[in-house]
Amino acid sequence: MKMTRLKTIGLALCAGLMLTSCGSDKSASALDVIKNLPASIKSRRATPKPISAAEIAQALQATNKPVALFQVENRKNAQVLLSEVERNGAYQTFGNQSRQAVVLRDGMITASRGLGGDLMSVEEDELLDMIQSRGSGNVSYVQRFLTPEYKTKVIIYYCSVRPGAGNHTPLGRASIPTSSVGVSCKATGEASFENSYYLAGDGTIVSGRQWMGETIGYVDTQLLRY
Template sequence: MTRAGLMWRGLLFGVVAVLAGCSSEGELPDRVSEVAQIAGRLNLGGGETDSAGTGGTAAPVALPEGALEGVTDPVLLAVIPARDATATLGRIGVNGNVETWSTTDNTTLALRDGILVATRNLGHDLMSVDASRTRALISAGRGGAATRVHRRLGGDRATLVRRYRCVVRPGPAETLESLGQSRPTRRFEERCSGEGQEFVNIYWRERAGDFIWQSRQWAGPQTGEIVLQRLIE
């Protein structure tokens, strides 16, 4: 397992303790421990394989009612199946439509309207991502062609630019069950290829709006897919 994966597992749900600091003392450790055990049982590395054969799970993640009782600040669940790593992240910044999320060891993810656009301290980090066309198609509820651009640092610290041709397709209506709530969503699939790579991103966008509750997004050949679920809005 990679160092980053070990750090995530070791700090599993540690950020919940910070976010729920207003909860009564004595109750919090038990709740954090319980939630950590729940997350540890999530098996997102197996499950249904998508038709492109990329592996991973296409099924929504579900946490039971009361798993985050007393926590009111925004919480994001992240799972990296290839590293067997699970963590929760707290939101530490908002700049326009970009939200920055962090674990307690300062591993951060940046999401632009739910689309992963940068990572830090994860290893083989994404410096920036341009997937604006993909997001526009998802917002409009339509399919179509899109191009996404990934920028990352090479071994000599030079910026590597990778361009991928993608096709976005609307999928069926699906209901996410999490924390005792039912969230009606519509599934969107983004299939991309280029630079010798093929990958599939999946997004669950709320049916009556534009919010992405859950996604499975490719972060590069070394990291693989990151499954993200917004637990608390």
């Protein structure tokens, strides 16, 4: 994912929310629903209340836009619902009024904003292609983070892809048949990680467990509508 495109995420998020706020009553209702769901994915102090099936159903009824559910494991499984605010080809930016945003490409996380320790960008082509083809092999994968000194930290991982090896329970209940792919990644001097992806027939990652760096850790994802 190109760094130049990521500079527009914050503006696109704000613009998308402004347009939604000025739109129909249905869109305004959707923002009210999402605004009133568990507030901040950043909170570590109290054990957050899981988003209920009723709240998910209410959010889906309130908007026709794609909606995704995210759960951060190392933050006491804090959950947040985000709706799509921008789409650029295969890339979808999901966000809320708190200016938290996650960018997905066919369900794979490629960037985040407003979560703390954000993933700035990735180079995901090789890994995503292998996952979507349900192939087996070794590929490279790159993650970029911004350090406290405002320098870009680039981590190059070498990943092993194994179809049928998803070893993590998908977040929520899958409403469509999926196939699983497991990925093991290592980088010199960095934490290794094990991701799991659950793909629909068209290759979209509808659920998964994805590593977003040492600060955020693992994030469970589920596309409720895409």
